[in-house]
Amino acid sequence: MNLFEKRPIKLQLLVVFVMFLLVTVLVMALTFNQSKKMLYEKNREYSAELLDKVTQYIQSQLDNIDSVVKNTIYNPEIHLYLQTEDVLEKMDFFRKVDSHVALVTQVQNGINSMTVIGDNGSNFNYMSDPYKRQAVMKTIDEISQMNNSQSKLYYAGFRTIVANGSEQNFFMLGAEIRNVVPVKHLGYMVAILDLDALFPQFDTMLENGFGNFYVLDRNGIVSAGNDSAMLGKRLDLTEWNSDGRYVVQSADVPEIQGKVVNIYSKYDLQRGLEKVWKTYLWIFALVVPFxxxxxxxxxxxxxxxxxxxxRFIQIRQVKNIYYHQMRLQMTGYYEITVMADKFNEMLDEIGNLTNEVVASKTRIMSLGLMKKQAELAYLKQQVNPHFLYNMLESFKGMASETGATDLLDHITALGRMLRYSIKGHEEVTFEQELDIxxxxxxxxxxxxxxxxEARIDVEESILSCRVIKMILQPILENAITHGLENRIDKGHLHLEGRMKPDGDIVIRVRDDGVGMSEEKLASIRMDLAAGDEFLERDRNKEHLGIVNVHNRLRTMYGDEYGLGIKSAxxxxxxxxxxxxxxxxVPHV
Structure with a gap:
């Protein structure tokens, strides 16, 4: 690293540029690979959701048709029509059957036509069109060959019927008609279903999908899908499964004994990746020139x-040119021009700076001497606090043995104050500060x-707040010694603590003592505003206690906090x- 720092700036910038390009390429490669995986999984899940959506739609349509058809095959009027031998009654029931079938075909979307054929020769809507009749009879033959003891609906599957000279595609549905009590075979019902009503509009439903969707009947014939070329053809799934380039997903539709199949290439799962790649190329193309x-x-x-x-410095070193004989001229960033101006000013002020350096060193030595004198004076006045605390503990024991309870309480209070001032953390809870x-x-x-008299009124909500310790005692001391001590009659001291709406805390120490004149109050406020310069401007240190508290608060919490004083x-x-x-928890 040190060897690299000693290289020329131009070389370092070139290395940084190459490293930036390598990191950019690496990040783009990693994010591109991650995007590829995410798109793959997202498109796969989306395809499965579409497949489930198509299946649910078909099952919903089949449920509607099932309920209508079952209502028809168990209709008592149809049963009577297929059982009666009386011609007049048969005609009457025929009209009722016709009315029921007409209502069903009109109300239920998807039923193109419906045929009822009985064993007694009765029939309804036995179509004159030979192709439709052929499809109906083929469906009845398939039903008759099944062991359909429960009269389940039989979806025969996809049929192509020639009608009016053109081929039309339908889906055949049949069912056996049986009398319930007694159990007796009466005939068959066959319905021709429209594919558009039975199956979804794939072009609309799959607007954002991919791949091909196929609906297969019981025979594996494509009955619906978005690939019209496969309609009516058998779909061989083994051919698609053998090709590793494609993914085949399917869902069974038990009602028609068929399934819904979605076939798409693995490349489709990466759909949208080309946009990501183009975006990366654009980023790279813009970043490198920039x-x-x-x-x-x-x-x-x-x-x-x-x-x-x-070069300017080298010339001065070699030729020893005086500062007034040459000036440095540079163009570039604002800081460069400022540096050149300042360097020229430095050349002009070399002599003056020498004198100022000497004066500064003299002042520093004087301040150091003052500091040593202050430390010496402080050491002369200082008494070992641990010795005092141990002596107070001894006095406390003596007071306890002699039964001087009042003296014991006062010694305990003094010992608590001394221990609080010399031990513990710099930051305490307000409750601890209030106890002292x-x-x-x-x-x-x-x-x-x-x-x-002393009165303390502090909100309980501020007791758990953190404060620096020994901020109340100097304020209370000033209030008692400078305010109440000189009062002739009995005075009052009030300590109040409140929390402001903005969350800050205001603590007020108020006395009804002698007060201060405007001049003295102005002097104290000037000392508070002086900050760290107070020790230099006030030799007597008259207001040292409150100024010290004020400076500690501003140092700890910021200039917007501290002390305020009002007096008259x-x-x-x-x-x-x-x-x-x-x-x-208070900080250590």
Whole structure:
């Protein structure tokens, strides 16, 4: 990697360009292969759905026809017509049969005509057309040769009948007519069905399909489909199954003892892949010229100016030309021209920069000395907190043994505050911070002999929110020592916490102490606005506590959060703390 970084930029750009092309080709190849698999499976599933759709449509049509035909073969008037021998009664029943059949053929779409032939010589609509009559008799012969003890409907299959000098295709349906009680064979019923009504319009239904669909009757004859050339011919499925280039899917239609077959080539399963391939080619054809154009622009506007800059530096090193005798001139990207201008300005300001560097080093040394002095002063004033905590524990034990319960409570509160300040995470829950604030208020009440009253009103919803610790104690300390301590009569301290509609939290510490003048309030607000510069501009560190809290809040949560102060002489002071309402486990 280091060896590559030391190569010329132009060579690196060329390598990056080649790698980009290789990655692009690889990604396109992988996505193309994935698209191929997805299209294959999608088209296969779509073909199976179409096959199921066609099968359901045919079965629906057959169910409608079955109900009508069964109603006919069990019609009592037809039974009486086939059994009666009286001529007048036969004529009367004939009219009723004619009315029933006419109603059936008109109401039920798909039934072209219907013939009833009885064993007693009675018949209805025994067609005069010899071709239709031949088809009817052939169907009756096939029914009579079957052991049809339950009078099931018999779909004879596809028939071509010559009518009015032209061939027409129909589907034959027959059934045996039997009397129920007593069981007795009465005759036969044969219906000629229209193919268009029985089978779907494949051209419409398969508008987005592929391959050929065939509906086969019990004899394997193509009765319907989108391949009109195969209509009326036998379909040999073994021929298609033997060819690995085609896929054969079929679904049985038990009512006609036939099946619906879908035959398509495996190439059809990749339909739509050519569009993906053309899209990839277009992408490649656009990306490569674009990348070459980008390389040319980078070379013209970046690499060439850099070479000019390098030559300029070499000339200065060799000829030792003074800065006022030559200027660097480069064209290219905006940054290149800015770099040339700045470099020329640098040549003009070399002398001034030397003086500024010396002054800066002097200032840094002075600040370092001040920091060391501040650290030394802090160390002189610091007492080991662990030693203090251990001593408080000893005092706590002594108070417990002597029965000084009040003193024990105060020592416990002080120890809790000390342990809280030196141990644990920087971030705590607001409930933990509030507990320490309560301990601090307890100690101050003890110290001032209950010269003020404290009231705490905090919404329960904010107790689980995360805050940085030790933000309440400095505010409470200022309120008590600067506000309530100088009050003659009894004062009041109010700690309030609320959650705003936007989810942020506002905590207010309010006292009715002596308040502040406008000048002092303005000074504190200036200290808060000074931020990190506060330590330099305020040597006395009078407002160190609240400024420290303000800066910690802004550093942790952002400039929109922190402290706000309102005060007036004689009316007290209110300090508001604005923080985000963050929930969850406190960070370490």
């Amino acid at each position: 990348m070459l154009f980008v390389l040319w622009v980078i070379n013209r506007n970046l690499i060439d100016p850099i070479r000019t800059f390098m 604030a309560k301990s601090y208020i307890q100690l101050q009440l003890f110290r001032f002999d209950d010269r003020f 002489p004689g009316l007290g002071t209110e300090v508001s703390i604005h923080i985000p309402g963050q929930r969850g």
